[in-house]
Amino acid sequence: MGPVIVVTFREAVRNRVLYLLLFFGVVIVLLSRIAGLLTVGDEMKVMQDLGLTVVALLDILIAVFVGIELVYKEIDKRTLYLILTKPITRDRFLLGKYLGLVLTLLVIHVAMTALLTVYLGLLGRWNPRLLVALYGTFLEVLVVTAVATMFSTWTTPILSGLFTLSVWVIGRGSRSLLALADVVQKKSPGLARLVKAVYYGLPNLDRMNLDAYAIHGVALPPGYLLSITVAAGLYTAVMLLLAVLLFQRRDFT
Amino acid sequence: MTSALSEGEAIVIEHFSKSYRMGFFLRRVPAVRDVSLTVRRGEIYGFLGPNGAGKTTTLKALVGLIRPDRGRLTVLGGTPDDPDVRRRIGFMPENPYFYDYLTVWEFLDFHASLYGIPKAERRRRIEEYLERVKMTEHAKKRIRQLSRGMLQRIGLAQALIGDPEVLILDEPMSGLDPVGRWEMRELLRSLRGQKTIFFSSHILHDAEVLCDRVGIIFQGRIIAEGTVGELIGSSIEGYEVTLEGVPETASLGPAQILSRQDRQVYLWTQPADLSAVMDVAHTNGWRVVAVTPQKRSLEDLFMTLVQAR
Numbered sequence: 074m075g076p077v078i079v080v081t082f083r084e085a086v087r088n089r090v091l092y093l094l095l096f097f098g099v100v101i102v103l104l105s106r107i108a109g110l111l112t113v114g115d116e117m118k119v120m121q122d123l124g125l126t127v128v129a130l131l132d133i134l135i136a137v138f139v140g141i142e143l144v145y146k147e148i149d150k151r152t153l154y155l156i157l158t159k160p161i162t163r164d165r166f167l168l169g170k171y172l173g174l175v176l177t178l179l180v181i182h183v184a185m186t187a188l189l190t191v192y193l194g195l196l197g198r199w200n201p202r203l204l205v206a207l208y209g210t211f212l213e214v215l216v217v218t219a220v221a222t223m224f225s226t227w228t229t230p231i232l233s234g235l236f237t238l239s240v241w242v243i244g245r246g247s248r249s250l251l252a253l254a255d256v257v258q259k260k261s262p263g264l265a266r267l268v269k270a271v272y273y274g275l276p277n278l279d280r281m282n283l284d285a286y287a288i289h290g291v292a293l294p295p296g297y298l299l300s301i302t303v304a305a306g307l308y309t310a311v312m313l314l315l316a317v318l319l320f321q322r323r324d325f326t
Numbered sequence: 327m328t329s330a331l332s333e334g335e336a337i338v339i340e341h342f343s344k345s346y347r348m349g350f351f352l353r354r355v356p357a358v359r360d361v362s363l364t365v366r367r368g369e370i371y372g373f374l375g376p377n378g379a380g381k382t383t384t385l386k387a388l389v390g391l392i393r394p395d396r397g398r399l400t401v402l403g404g405t406p407d408d409p410d411v412r413r414r415i416g417f418m419p420e421n422p423y424f425y426d427y428l429t430v431w432e433f434l435d436f437h438a439s440l441y442g443i444p445k446a447e448r449r450r451r452i453e454e455y456l457e458r459v460k461m462t463e464h465a466k467k468r469i470r471q472l473s474r475g476m477l478q479r480i481g482l483a484q485a486l487i488g489d490p491e492v493l494i495l496d497e498p499m500s501g502l503d504p505v506g507r508w509e510m511r512e513l514l515r516s517l518r519g520q521k522t523i524f525f526s527s528h529i530l531h532d533a534e535v536l537c538d539r540v541g542i543i544f545q546g547r548i549i550a551e552g553t554v555g556e557l558i559g560s561s562i563e564g565y566e567v568t569l570e571g572v573p574e575t576a577s578l579g580p581a582q583i584l585s586r587q588d589r590q591v592y593l594w595t596q597p598a599d600l601s602a603v604m605d606v607a608h609t610n611g612w613r614v615v616a617v618t619p620q621k622r623s624l625e626d627l628f629m630t631l632v633q634a635r
Contacts, residue, residue, distance in 0.1 A: 154423070157391060159440040160409040326383075
C-alpha cells in the first residue's frame with residue numbers, strides 16, 4: 074500500500090491546478106487584512122473568519138476535484154491494469170489512493186495553517202483556538218475525501234463532483250435538515266421521515282465546523298472533540314468500505 | 327491455493343466463458359465461449375485471433391482483472407485473484423498506459439516496490455532490466471517524452487521486474503515498426519526456457535517464428551490448437567519455379583503457369599512433378615532462374631479456418 078500512497082502523493086504535487094488553488098488561497102489570506110479594514114465590526118474576527126474559510130474552501134476544493142478523479146482516472150487511463158495485476162489487493166490499492174490524497178491534503182493544510190499562524194501572529198491577531206477549528210476542518214476533509222473516493226469508484230468525475238459537493242453542502246447545513254423535518258412533521262410525516270433519513274444518512278459536517286468556538290468563544294461541551302473525531306472516523310470507514318465493495322465487484326474490461 | 331495443475335503445467339483454462347452487457351438494453355454479448363487450453367512450463371504459447379475474438383478478455387481473466395462467468399482459470403496452481411499467484415506473473419496489456427508524470431526510473435521503482443522488493447535490490451533490477459530492454463540512457467526521461475516503441479519496452483520491463491515465472495503479454499508487437507517488432511521478438515526469444523510466455527497476437531508471422539504452440543481463437547471459441555508444425559505441417563506443398571526463354575506456345579507438362587513477365591515465366595508445381603518440369607526445361611534449353619519451395623504458413627491456415635466458418 075505504501076508505494077500507492079507515495080505515487081498518489083507524487084501525482085498530486087505535480088498537478089499544476091493544485092498550485093493555482095494554493096496561490097489563490099495564499100493571496101486571499103494575505104488580503105484578509107484589507108477585508109478586515111473595510112468591514113464594519115471587529116477587524117480581528119473578520120480576519121480570522123476569512124482565514125479559516127479560505128483554508129476550509131481550499132481543502133474541500135482539492136479534496137473534491139482530486140478525489141473525484143482518484144480512481145476514475147486510473148480506470149479511464151487504464152493505468153490500474155499494471156497495478157492490480159501486481160501482488161496488491163484491490164482494497165489496499167483503494168486505501169493507498171485515499172491515504173495518498175489525504176497525505177497531500179495534510180501537507181497543504183499544515184502549510185496553510187503555518188501561513189495563517191505566522192501572518193495573523195505578525196499582525197497580533199493570532200488566537201490559539203484557531204488551531205482547534207483547523208483540526209475540525211481537517212476532519213471534514215477526511216470525510217469529504219472518502220465520499221469523493223467512493224463515488225469515484227463507480228461513476229464519472231462530473232457526477233462524482235456533483236454528488237460529493239451536494240453531500241458537502243447538505244452536510245454543512247444538516248442542522249437545518251433537522252429543523253425542516255420538525256416543521257413538516259405535522260403536515261407531511263412522510264416527507265419528514267425522508268428529510269430525517271437524509272439527515273442521518275449524510276455526514277453531519279456542521280458539527281465539525283468549529284469557527285464559532287474559535288472566533289466567537291462559544292464553549293464546546295466536554296468530550297466534543299473526541300465525539301466528532303470518532304464520528305468522522307466512522308463515516309470515513311463506512312465510505313471506504315462501500316468503495317471497496319463496489320471496487321471489488323468490478324471487471325476492468 | 328488450489329492445485330489443479332499437474333507437474334509441468336503453468337496455465338490451465340477450463341471451460342472459460344465471459345460475456346459483457348452492452349447497448350441501451352444492456353444485452354449480454356458473449357466474448358469468450360467455453361475456452362479450454364493448457365500452457366506448459368517454459369513454453370512460448372501464442373494466442374492468436376482477429377480483433378474482437380476474445381484474446382484480451384482471456385488474458386485479463388488470467389491476471390484477475392475480470393472474473394469468469396463460467397469455468398476456471400489456474401495459473402501456477404492458484405487463482406489469479408490470489409496476490410501470491412500474481413507475484414509470480416508478469417503482465418503487459420495491449421498499448422500499456424503509464425503514469426506519464428513519472429520518469430522511467432521512478433515508474434519501474436514504483437512497480438518493483440509493489441512486489442515488496444527492498445531498495446538495493448530494486449536498484450539492481452531496474453538497472454538490469456533497463457539494460458535488457460535497451461532503455462538505460464532514457465532512465466531519467468519523463469514517460470510522456472517516450473516514443474511508442476520505448477513505451478512497449480518499458481511495458482515489458484515492468485512485467486519482468488518482479489522476476490515472474492509466467493509472462494502474459496497482450497499484443498506485445500502491435501503498433502511497433504519493423505525494427506521494434508524485431509527487437510521485441512528477440513527479447514522474448516532471449517527469455518525462452520527461463521519463463522513461460524503466453525502472448526496474444528494477430529500478427530501470425532511473429533507467432534510462427536516464436537511459439538512452441540499456438541491456439542487460434544475466433545468469435546470466442548478455440549478453433550485450432552497445437553504446435554506450429556502440427557498445425558501447418560512441415561512438408562513442402564509445392565515449388566515456385568522461375569524460367570527464362572520459354573516460348574509462349576511451349577508446353578510445360580504438369581506445371582501451372584502463374585504469370586509471365588518480360589522473358590520470365592513463373593510456374594507452380596507439385597513436389598512430385600518438380601523433376602519432370604526440370605527435365606523439360608533442360609531439354610528445351612530454358613534457363614532455370616529460381617526454384618522456391620512453398621510451405622503453408624500460419625496465415626494460410628488461419629484464413630482457411632476462418633473462411634470455413
